[in-house]
Amino acid sequence: MSAVVASSIKQGGPVRLPKVAMGRELILAVATLLVVGVVGALNHDFLGVQNLRFILLNSVVLSLVALGQTLVIAMRGIDLSVAPLLGLAAMVCGLLAQSHGLPLGYAVLLCVAIGLVLGTLNGLLVATLKIPPIVVTLGTYSLYSGLTFLYSDGTQVDSVPPTYAAFGNGHLFDWLPLPTPVLVLLVVLALCWFLLRHTRFGRSILAVGNNDAAAYHAGLPVKWVRVRVYAISGVLACFAGLMFLCYTGSATVTAGTGDHIELQSIAVALVGGTAIAGGRGNLVGTVLGSLFLSVVLTALVFLHVPPIWYSAGEGVMILAAVQSGFGRRSAAQ
Amino acid sequence: MNASIRTASLQKAGRVDAAVVEDVSSNAVTPFNRRRLLPIGGWEAALLLLLVAVIAGFGMKVPGFLDSTSGLLALTENFLPFGLVALGLSLVIFTGGIDLSVGATASLAAVVAAQIWSAWGVNIWLASAIGVLIGGVLGAVNALVIIRLRVEPLIATLATSFIYGSMAVAIAGDSPPSGFPDAFNNLGAGAMAIGASFQLPYQILLFAGLALLFWLLVARSAFGRKLVTVGYSAEAARYSGIRVNRILVTAYVLSGAMASVAGLVLAAYYSAVRPDMGDVLLLTTITMVVLGGVSIFGGEGHLLGVILAVLLLGFLRQGMLIAGFSDMVTTMLTGAILIVSIAVKNLFDSRGLRLGTRIRALFKRSISPGHAS
Numbered sequence: 001m002s003a004v005v006a007s008s009i010k011q012g013g014p015v016r017l018p019k020v021a022m023g024r025e026l027i028l029a030v031a032t033l034l035v036v037g038v039v040g041a042l043n044h045d046f047l048g049v050q051n052l053r054f055i056l057l058n059s060v061v062l063s064l065v066a067l068g069q070t071l072v073i074a075m076r077g078i079d080l081s082v083a084p085l086l087g088l089a090a091m092v093c094g095l096l097a098q099s100h101g102l103p104l105g106y107a108v109l110l111c112v113a114i115g116l117v118l119g120t121l122n123g124l125l126v127a128t129l130k131i132p133p134i135v136v137t138l139g140t141y142s143l144y145s146g147l148t149f150l151y152s153d154g155t156q157v158d159s160v161p162p163t164y165a166a167f168g169n170g171h172l173f174d175w176l177p178l179p180t181p182v183l184v185l186l187v188v189l190a191l192c193w194f195l196l197r198h199t200r201f202g203r204s205i206l207a208v209g210n211n212d213a214a215a216y217h218a219g220l221p222v223k224w225v226r227v228r229v230y231a232i233s234g235v236l237a238c239f240a241g242l243m244f245l246c247y248t249g250s251a252t253v254t255a256g257t258g259d260h261i262e263l264q265s266i267a268v269a270l271v272g273g274t275a276i277a278g279g280r281g282n283l284v285g286t287v288l289g290s291l292f293l294s295v296v297l298t299a300l301v302f303l304h305v306p307p308i309w310y311s312a313g314e315g316v317m318i319l320a321a322v323q324s325g326f327g328r329r330s331a332a333q
Numbered sequence: 334m335n336a337s338i339r340t341a342s343l344q345k346a347g348r349v350d351a352a353v354v355e356d357v358s359s360n361a362v363t364p365f366n367r368r369r370l371l372p373i374g375g376w377e378a379a380l381l382l383l384l385v386a387v388i389a390g391f392g393m394k395v396p397g398f399l400d401s402t403s404g405l406l407a408l409t410e411n412f413l414p415f416g417l418v419a420l421g422l423s424l425v426i427f428t429g430g431i432d433l434s435v436g437a438t439a440s441l442a443a444v445v446a447a448q449i450w451s452a453w454g455v456n457i458w459l460a461s462a463i464g465v466l467i468g469g470v471l472g473a474v475n476a477l478v479i480i481r482l483r484v485e486p487l488i489a490t491l492a493t494s495f496i497y498g499s500m501a502v503a504i505a506g507d508s509p510p511s512g513f514p515d516a517f518n519n520l521g522a523g524a525m526a527i528g529a530s531f532q533l534p535y536q537i538l539l540f541a542g543l544a545l546l547f548w549l550l551v552a553r554s555a556f557g558r559k560l561v562t563v564g565y566s567a568e569a570a571r572y573s574g575i576r577v578n579r580i581l582v583t584a585y586v587l588s589g590a591m592a593s594v595a596g597l598v599l600a601a602y603y604s605a606v607r608p609d610m611g612d613v614l615l616l617t618t619i620t621m622v623v624l625g626g627v628s629i630f631g632g633e634g635h636l637l638g639v640i641l642a643v644l645l646l647g648f649l650r651q652g653m654l655i656a657g658f659s660d661m662v663t664t665m666l667t668g669a670i671l672i673v674s675i676a677v678k679n680l681f682d683s684r685g686l687r688l689g690t691r692i693r694a695l696f697k698r699s700i701s702p703g704h705a706s
Contacts, residue, residue: 129676132629142668149661276485308502315495322484
């Protein structure tokens with residue numbers, strides 16, 4: 001979708017049909033349905049309501065992180081610190097909820113606050129000190145995972161209040177068969193999509209990602225755009241941490257970092273059609289990519305593939321996705 | 334070496350215009366325009382100073398850190414595997430690439446070597462050699478994906494790290510081999526006795542030898558010159574007749590091979606292998622390379638800086654652990670050091686805020702009226 005913006009920025013011509021990006025979303029949707037169909041035919045349990053619900057829920061946490069990562073990559077940055085931020089938010093909210101009965105509403109606010117502060121710190125370091133984003137977020141990766149460790153002080157979250165569990169597993173509306181987290185994800189996706197596609201800020205993100213020098217000379221506040229995008233990524237990562245807490249009902253020191261969710265989020269964004277070289281972000285593709293990953297991993301369970309090959313499957317998927325178009329270096333490079 | 338010879342060799346290698354030579358020279362591995370007594374720049378001097386300060390500081394404040402030279406040297410056994418990976422990874426980062434698969438490569442190579450030893454009864458040293466060879470092949474696969482499939486190094490090695498990691502788990506099986514012969518374990522935890530009370534760990538010998546080799550390769554060979562040229566501008570390198578792909582393949586192969594050496598040293602240190610034992614290597618190693626002054630964009634940096642950064646970070650970490658700080662606090666400090674050091678470097682860098690140049694300009698301006706009158 002956002003390729004429209006990118007291409008119109010690049011060529012300055014009339015807005016064309018987003019051919020390539022739509023292609024990517026179509027491919028992912030067809031591939032997902034294909035896997036569901038084939039595995040469902042082999043094993044009918046795969047098509048059960050419970051399993052499909054599990055697949056959907058499983059992709060939500062990664063999707064939330066990857067949406068922020070998509071915005072950052074579209075701006076030609078990278079954010080490795082999402083994993084410890086996820087863990088930090090889950091740990092802080094979980095321990096407060098466990099010991100002091102922190103209401104869910106305050107937990108959401110707390111997550112946003114943590115993400116905003118620490119994400120902005122990432123952004124300020126990248127924007128003002130001119131340190132490459134991979135170096136900055138590698139440094140803050142250590143810092144933030146240290147914070148989690150210090151805060152938890154060796155304890156872990158084993159249970160959450162019922163409101164949390166309901167938020168992570170329940171249904172918001174009785175008439176709608178979609179679990180609450182999926183609805184939340186759709187709302188966040190819509191917000192991000194509107195932000196990237198229909199606001200001046202969104203266009204600035206793509207312009208900075210395309211060519212930051214040109215964006216600067218065109219009068220865009222490049223530094224300010226950078227700070228805001230990293231702040232958004234931080235907020236989404238922390239919110240994903242709260243969602244993780246509510247969904248799993250537990251949090252340990254290695255939540256997020258243990259699963260290498262930072263690498264997974266980058267992978268999913270790239271599979272979804274976001275260009276690593278910046279200037280092109282595909283939010284719908286990111287969510288579909290995350291869903292596809294969840295479907296494939298669950299399918300592997302049903303096909304009795306040993307779990308050790310799951311991450312190899314992820315690797316092959318990344319290469320296949322990158323081969324089919326985006327993420328390639330241009331021939332000139 | 335002097336400038337004219339290098340320029341001539343570049344020109345001999347192919348067509349090259351003066352501007353390219355100028356650019357390359359200002360970002361070369363060793364300073365090009367100045368002769369120095371020691372092959373170190375300001376960044377390396379700062380690292381060396383910090384290293385001395387860290388050792389002296391811990392030596393005075395923390396009992397047990399500097400009780401004996403042997404004790405101090407024995408500490409290096411805990412971090413030199415990181416240094417081995419850093420040597421190889423530096424080459425890749427010099428070219429402007431990155432190798433995220435070093436951790437998985439280290440695990441996979443060590444696991445394969447251990448299985449060959451345990452399942453077929455092959456001599457452990459021969460098995461290790463095969464392990465290093467496998468590391469090189471895995472690096473070659475990385476390069477192949479990057480060059481032939483034209484995938485960004487970050488993505489390519491991210492994907493292969495997933496694949497290599499899975500292979501390591503699969504080959505390791507439920508009970509990975511352990512209990513290697515003592516001669517092999519010495520590589521990780523043994524020391525050579527020199528005199529009555531002096532112990533020199535074999536790890537230091539290995540690291541010193543390989544560090545010297547890599548330093549010669551990067552700073553004193555045509556290959557090193559080409560490596561940095563490719564990193565500074567692949568386009569310019571291609572036009573000056575450098576076989577860019579060949580350089581890239583060599584860099585990734587060496588990175589893979591060094592990762593597997595580190596994996597084997599870890600295996601010897603623990604006298605066991607685990608399919609996830611290389612995972613800890615990646616982030617710390619990148620920190621070491623970047624702290625060593627190598628630009629993450631390629632084409633800039635000195636291997637000596639990387640070696641100093643390995644020692645600095647390693648001793649700092651060990652000192653803090655001995656002083657009773659938790660592992661996580663030291664990790665946090667590592668992260669903070671990474672950011673602060675690069676920020677400081679950027680303040681003086683020609684690509685950053687150019688604080689050094691500005692200060693010098695300030696002095697010149699205040700002095701020049703006197704000269705003029």
